[in-house]
Amino acid sequence: MSNPTATSAPQDQSEQASSASPRLIRIFDTTLRDGEQSPGASMNLAEKLEVAGLLQEMGVDVIEAGFPIASPGDFASVKKIAETITESTICGLARCSDKDIDAAADAVAPAKRSRIHVFLATSAIHREFKLRMTPDEIVERAVAGVKRARNRCDDVEFSPEDACRTEYDFLCRVVEAAIDAGATTINMPDTVGYTTPREIYDRFMMVRNRVPNIDKAILSAHCHDDLGMAVANSLAAVEAGAGQVECTINGIGERAGNAALEEIVMALKTRSDFYHCNTAIDSKRLVPASRLLSKTTGIQVQRNKAIVGRNAFAHESGIHQDGMLKERSTYEIMSPEDVGFSKTDLVLGKHSGRAALADRAKTLGFSLTPEQLVAVFEQFKLLADKKKEIYDGDIIALVQQKISGSVEEEWTLVDYIVKSGKTRGPEVHLTLKHGDEEITEQVEQGDGPIDAAFYAVEKITGIEVVCKDFRIRSATLGRDAIGEVNLEVEYKGKSYRGVGVSTDSVESTILAMLNAVNRIISEKRG
Ligand SMILES: CC(=O)SCCNC(=O)CCNC(=O)[C@H](O)C(C)(C)COP(=O)(O)OP(=O)(O)OC[C@H]1O[C@@H](n2cnc3c(N)ncnc32)[C@H](O)[C@@H]1OP(=O)(O)O
Ligand SMILES: CC(C)C(=O)C(=O)O
Numbered sequence: 001m002s003n004p005t006a007t008s009a010p011q012d013q014s015e016q017a018s019s020a021s022p023r024l025i026r027i028f029d030t031t032l033r034d035g036e037q038s039p040g041a042s043m044n045l046a047e048k049l050e051v052a053g054l055l056q057e058m059g060v061d062v063i064e065a066g067f068p069i070a071s072p073g074d075f076a077s078v079k080k081i082a083e084t085i086t087e088s089t090i091c092g093l094a095r096c097s098d099k100d101i102d103a104a105a106d107a108v109a110p111a112k113r114s115r116i117h118v119f120l121a122t123s124a125i126h127r128e129f130k131l132r133m134t135p136d137e138i139v140e141r142a143v144a145g146v147k148r149a150r151n152r153c154d155d156v157e158f159s160p161e162d163a164c165r166t167e168y169d170f171l172c173r174v175v176e177a178a179i180d181a182g183a184t185t186i187n188m189p190d191t192v193g194y195t196t197p198r199e200i201y202d203r204f205m206m207v208r209n210r211v212p213n214i215d216k217a218i219l220s221a222h223c224h225d226d227l228g229m230a231v232a233n234s235l236a237a238v239e240a241g242a243g244q245v246e247c248t249i250n251g252i253g254e255r256a257g258n259a260a261l262e263e264i265v266m267a268l269k270t271r272s273d274f275y276h277c278n279t280a281i282d283s284k285r286l287v288p289a290s291r292l293l294s295k296t297t298g299i300q301v302q303r304n305k306a307i308v309g310r311n312a313f314a315h316e317s318g319i320h321q322d323g324m325l326k327e328r329s330t331y332e333i334m335s336p337e338d339v340g341f342s343k344t345d346l347v348l349g350k351h352s353g354r355a356a357l358a359d360r361a362k363t364l365g366f367s368l369t370p371e372q373l374v375a376v377f378e379q380f381k382l383l384a385d386k387k388k389e390i391y392d393g394d395i396i397a398l399v400q401q402k403i404s405g406s407v408e409e410e411w412t413l414v415d416y417i418v419k420s421g422k423t424r425g426p427e428v429h430l431t432l433k434h435g436d437e438e439i440t441e442q443v444e445q446g447d448g449p450i451d452a453a454f455y456a457v458e459k460i461t462g463i464e465v466v467c468k469d470f471r472i473r474s475a476t477l478g479r480d481a482i483g484e485v486n487l488e489v490e491y492k493g494k495s496y497r498g499v500g501v502s503t504d505s506v507e508s509t510i511l512a513m514l515n516a517v518n519r520i521i522s523e524k525r526g
């Protein structure tokens with residue numbers, strides 16, 4: 001069974017690779033079949049049609065629309081997709097059994113381009129324990145299945161299930177027989193996600209070198225993610241000459257899932273210098289497709305999921321943000337627009353630095369002086385220690401406090417303790433700083449903790465005011481949102497403003513009050 005003409009260099013059987021033109025890798029999407037085998041991922045007909053429509057728009061070469069014998073609903077949806085989708089090949093799965101193959105053939109018949117995918121396990125474990133068949137019976141059954149499918153459709157894919165745990169000699173025997181029987185694509189699945197990149201590379205090369213009629217079929221990889229290597233294994237198969245990769249949106253699928261389509265596509269695109277391959281996929285549709293599938297199945301992707309996760313193009317650390325602002329390629333190997341995100345996200349948080357803060361403030365319409373930036377940054381870090389994420393509303397509040405509230409800080413807040421309850425009056429223990437001196441007062445009066453905080457500030461600073469207006473608003477959403485206090489006080493017939501922001505509304509009040517007091521003092525001094 002050796003092939004004397006085979007070379008050891010990877011080459012696609014469908015389109016000869018040349019150093020000048022990249023090799024086209026066919027994308028076979030099985031979201032609607034293997035993906036749907038994911039517990040909790042069942043979709044109804046309308047949902048499947050919507051997903052199939054997006055897959056077509058995206059440029060998927062083959063859509064495996066379902067397993068028609070599985071249920072009348074599966075049959076109906078494969079048929080409807082076959083009637084509706086015109087650009088992609090529509091494929092139906094079948095066991096090597098007459099009724100499966102006939103159902104698949106009937107379901108895909110209306111398609112402009114159709115494929116029947118027959119499979120039969122070949123590994124010793126599956127032969128012995130699941131199918132209870134001898135190797136000869138397997139070959140005979142595979143050949144009969146492929147022939148029956150080929151009688152109904154010109155495009156027949158055969159999968160020796162569990163190929164990656166099948167003995168080399170037997171795998172070659174089955175593959176050769178299936179191609180002789182009319183299979184045009186040979187898919188060698190890693191059904192249980194067991195193989196490794198180097199091993200699958202060797203297996204694909206071995207089949208290409210030893211199966212004499214291998215040039216009559218396209219080789220395909222179908223990898224599962226049980227050990228987290230589905231994408232790496234698929235790409236290793238491509239390196240070994242596979243011309244088709246089977247994958248799913250978001251990597252959904254049986255158990256730990258299949259190779260993620262978006263990762264395969266972007267790896268081939270981003271590293272075209274290495275793989276010298278491309279696909280027909282419009283990568284800008286990857287994020288919309290991911291979102292549609294999550295919405296349809298209710299299965300969300302994790303934030304740090306490659307390509308389509310919310311954090312895939314988000315940077316929080318100051319050093320990275322600074323690099324990104326100077327030159328994007330310092331920390332990004334792909335552009336977010338290329339996969340369908342609107343832009344890079346420089347998330348402001350406790351790891352951010354001045355460069356990102358200044359940039360965000362500028363985007364929000366504030367041009368900060370170096371001194372203002374230092375002051376806002378100090379407040380920002382204090383806030384970031386309290387809050388998980390800092391939103392634009394938080395930044396606006398902080399900047400406004402520093403810009404509009406900017407006044408020499410005669411009195412500053414050191415600390416406060418508030419006690420209050422339904423059955424007891426408020427009690428505020430407040431410490432303020434004046435020059436080098438720290439002054440503490442305990443106040444037990446007022447209609448509530450905010451009123452008591454007012455009294456405490458008045459008592460320590462000796463400045464008694466009449467409150468004319470007091471507004472508190474949440475600067476952002478969420479339980480940890482910062483509260484912004486804006487107040488207007490009257491002192492000796494004149495009005496003064498005060499602004500304070502904090503995640504604690506009592507602290508916002510004290511800061512706003514101190515801001516007003518400092519204005520009064522500053523005006524007194526002229
Ligand atoms: C690796 C994969 O992803 S393979 C695809 C897996 N997907 C699914 O199974 C989803 C849809 N499946 C179903 O709805 C059902 O399993 C059906 C309708 C296909 C079959 O249901 P049932 O007839 O009740 O059989 P059941 O599922 O219990 O067992 C599978 C039978 O198929 C046989 N079988 C498994 N693979 C093949 C094959 N490729 N060719 C022929 N027979 C096969 C098994 O040996 C078993 O036969 P047995 O009943 O004689 O022991
Ligand atoms: C049906 C086959 C291709 C399969 O899904 C697998 O082996 O994982």
Ligand SMILES: [Mg+2]
Nearest residue numbers: 034191222254
């Ligand atoms: Mg599978």
